[in-house]
Amino acid sequence: MTQEDPKPEATEENPPESQDGAEPKKERVLHTRIPAVLEGELKAAARALRVPVSNLVRTILEDAVKIADRASERVEDKLSRAAKTVHDERDRLRSKVEKKPNLDDVVAYQPVVMARASECAKCGAALAEGAQAGLAVGEIPSAPRFVCATCMP
Ligand SMILES: [Zn+2]
Structure with missing residues (x-):
């Protein structure tokens, strides 16, 4: 065992974990290749907004994930409604089949x-x-x- 601190150095992309105990954000560094044109656009946008490129990228990703979540929620709603309809219809058909018409009258x-x-x-x-x-x-x-x-x- 060495005495080296295994924690990576804090950088702009990898901030130190909050030490005050209030909801430590689980942040990870995600490396990805992007086209040079996109990098240029991101840098230009970040300059115009006066924010670090990494903050801009994170915001864009968070927005994209939120939109994807909303889209999938709608799909899930539709699926559960469709499943319920199928379930109800099956019950209706089953009771129709099982219940022989009453001939008492x-x-x-x-x-x-x-x-x-x-x-x-x-x-x-x-x-x-x-x-x-x-x-x-x-x-x-x-x-x-x-x-x-x-x-x-
Ligand atoms: Zn008969």
């Missing part, structure tokens, strides 16, 4: 020929297009319910 069955494929409200048998079936007539008007020929009394 049926007072009569009228023989009909199916114009569109459906299924028997009593036994669940498939009712093909053109099949003979019974239209349930209930005391309370409701969506049409059909029973197959076998389930017809």
Whole structure:
């Protein structure tokens, strides 16, 4: 073990950690290659604003990250809304499938020929297009319910 201080020297880009204990900023030095033209523009902008180039770059990066965060939040919102819609729709369809129509209020069955494929409200048998079936007539008007020929009394 050497006695050398492992901490790097404080520079403009790598300021010393705050010693007062108030929220020490975790700052890191990020090296990156940039085109000479961009460097010139950054230096000119920093001169015009009378701020160090590193401060300007940091501000630009922070703004860019904030914008990216906002954009991704919107995307997440949309995704969670879409997921909720899919979830609700799936529940709705499931309850529709699982809940067989109640036939307690049926007072009569009228023989009909199916114009569109459906299924028997009593036994669940498939009712093909053109099949003979019974239209349930209930005391309370409701969506049409059909029973197959076998389930017809
Ligand atoms: Zn049936």
